[in-house]
Amino acid sequence: MNRRRKFLLASVLALQNSSFIYPSCQKCFSRIILVSKRSNCPKCGSTGESGNANYRYKLSLKVAESNKLFVITVFGSCLDTFFGLTATGLHRILKTSLDNIQMPVTSYSNALTTKAKPKH
């Protein structure tokens, strides 16, 4: 891989991946596998508690520079300033709001089911 830094001033056309954070190994930054309460890194064998997992940004973008199209992947903490928080912090917020959303959605669909029942 070419390790030289290149700067690209381009317009973002699309986000290629919908899940742009992933649980990462603290040692080698690879994606770790979370099984119930344990985490396991398939690359270096490091294990831990899934509750303590660190998350990392992986943003895959389709960009345009003049008349050329590129698909670029941006990794890691350089995106912290862009999002305004770390990937671990963002994951915590997303998880909390998903837990909160669950309740109203369930009660809403229950209300619909109750209304749809015939009254005989």
Ligand SMILES: [Zn+2]
């Ligand atoms: Zn690892």
